[in-house]
Amino acid sequence: MKRMWRGLLAALVLLCVAAPAGAHIGNKDVFEQVSVGPYMLFITIRTPTVIPGVATIEVRSSGAAIDSLTITPLLLTGEASKHPPTPDAMKRSKDDSQFFTGSLWLMGTGSWQIRFGIDGAAGKEATSVPVAAAATAILKMQRPMGLMLGALGVLLVLGLVGITAAAVRESRLSPGVAPDEGRRKRALIAGMAALVLACFAVYWGGKWWNVEAADYAADMHKNSELKPTLEGDRLNLRLGDPDVEAPGGWLEVKNSDMLLDHGHVMHLYAIREPEMDAVFHLHPEAAGKRGLSMTLPDMPAGTYKLYGDVVFLNGFPETETAEVTIPEGLSKGSLATEDAEAIPAGLSKGDLGAVYKLPDGYSMVWDKPATITANMPYAFRFTLLDASGKPAGDMQPYLGMAGHAAFVKTDWTTFAHTHPEGSAAMPAVMLADASTNGANSMAGMDMGEAVKPVVEFPYGFPAAGRYRVFVQMKHGGTVETGVFDAEVK
């Protein structure tokens, strides 16, 4: 019996895997800076790895004083986006009156928004932050828990045997009568039968458990597949999912199923392996109803890791990944107007430092924290300096934002493309903004203001390790890409 329980637990442990997926690769948490009326909030939403699961939410206020904050989970689109459940009050920290915490259940995989109700001296306001909820992990059963459940299981089995034997041996005897030898024998047989039955029940329960676990694993989120092919100097990309009912067992995603993000269906980062010594931010365009395509610029030969950001109609973002090998002299083309590139020193050459010299004499500076801790929210600040070392004065928005940043772990397991307003995908932010009647203003999006040479990116590194950071800002028609390294503890 113990062996059976152990087998059950071992089978479960085998299922205990974590699969990074979703909006960014390996980055599940959302970091946003929101300005709504006179209120300014730095919001961190830590999404659960199992769905349904609990998202924990932290808010730091830096604007007008807030009396109370509420949080409400809604789907981002559709009927359920019109019916908010009862809001929950966030808890104000005893030690820091500007810091609030709360938690919410996200009950299904999909594109959600967390709506924040703000009440303070400056009146009531509301804003929403999009959250992509997807099951990405199965918890490993801890040994003490397994042992405890195993012990209780053994107790239940033995109890069943003892009770069955007692029922046969004595329960039908008149009060006070002692059981004879025949009854004792029948009790022994009945107890053994109960043991066999209990073993069968445990076996059947284990099978059922495996089926449930397999169902859950099958429902875990899987990003669509990205299939790149080269046709001369053109890069063709097909996006799709395995589907047994589709011709060839693969269903290609329609371009009309995706929202435009800053005017593009896909934002594609191509980073050369293994040194991360060449990076391109490209924008393949729709090629008919399905598939994307673009003429490649002049790229150093080598194998590139591709990270393609897309956002589906319901606001659910995904980063699709693939690899492509660029042969020597494939293309002599130049970059498109909205594309960007950088050719930094390789990873093996050491840390790139806090100042990155750009090809045109400009430089980009990172106000890099002395230490960076995993899972801590930061507003990483970068400044573009002109050739004389002064803040650049001819700044322009790049793809509608003051800047874009990509945080990539050097083992290629995590990738996040973020903006000054935060790490949520921009089309999803716009859907969330529409749901609150556009009351909020995301940092870096207010194009009524002149673009400043200083930009902040709210972000938290998801795990310890070495990362390379690519930051893009635009001035005088030139898109600059600064490259930095970070050692996260």
Place this chain on the structure above:
Amino acid sequence: MSTAANHPPLFASSETVTHVKSQSVGVPWYLWVGVVSVSSATVGGAWDVSWHRSIGRDSFWTPAHMAIYACGVLAGVIGLWLVARATFGSDEEMRANSVSVFGLRAPLGVFLAGWGGVAMLTSAPFDNWWHNAYGLDVKIVSPPHTLLILGIRVIGVGILFLILAAMNRAGEAGAANYGRLQWMFLYIGGLMVGGQMFFLQEFTDDIALHRAAAYISMAIALPALFAMFWQASRFRWAATVTASVYMLCILAEILILPLFPAQPKLGPVFYPVAHFVPAKFPILIVVPALALDLLWQRVKGWKLWQIALVSGVIFTVVLVTVEWPFANFLMSHASQNRFFGTMYFDYNSRPQGYDRLRVFFHPQYGLQLVKGLGVAAVCAMASTWVGLAFGRWMRGVQR
């Protein structure tokens, strides 16, 4: 070959050596507490399901959970008291009315209830881990929930056996409390029928009542209980009474729960809810139960397998004949009122879902349905046979 009429001696034992009879004509306090404990779990279970359909989010301390825990606590109190008295005390009557399991003595029902309590306890960390590993369950029938429901049900069985043993002894002694014990037995039996239907509700939802699976599941689950209670209680309307207890409980739920306000605390909310959402209208099982009672009153001389064969057919035919057209009524506007309650929906009922649209889920017709109902009839036969045989065995339980 055994027959239903050829029962083992109902009130006599040739092995009597030190026959201890209860002089009490009242019902022992612990039996009343046991009845309260099972009732508490029943109310708590229904309340909890409604809570999840109306409010969604719960905690360890919700009133519905408290009612369920109360079942375990009350059963634990009487169980420990009886074990202490029978094992270590000087109460000879209690000791004489007990069985021995691993050196401890108590009535058989106490050990059954104790087993159920351990199963409930085991399910708690198991379910918690399950939520962490696979997310919060959105369905009733998951392995940890099954263990919890099994635990609650076995506590009910334990209380039923406590009453059964007292009832059988009272019958033998001709005690005045026999009738009261018999009704207590049938009441707990009715709650067990309700428990059985609770477990089946994912198969017997009103939109699924034009599928054979609904009738197969009921054919497996119900005739065994009806037959068992009919045999063990010696009451000629046992099936009708126990089915009525189930139906009355659900009707009470429909009439009472919507009186209390409730709002969803979880998203997504597809259907705004302003009060507690009750269970769906009960299945009309009282009709096939009545048919079985009438049959069993007339076939006491038959062999068990003969009774089972006829019972299986009658149960299935009567149930389908009554429930199939009634399901049409439940899909109609005429049933959207406070009594039939088909206008109540969960907060997360999708607008385009079968339930909200009031249309049957993949209804079956023709040969497929006939085959399915044939399977139901065979299941009902087997279920009846098991119930009759076990119920007959239960008649002899003294401790």
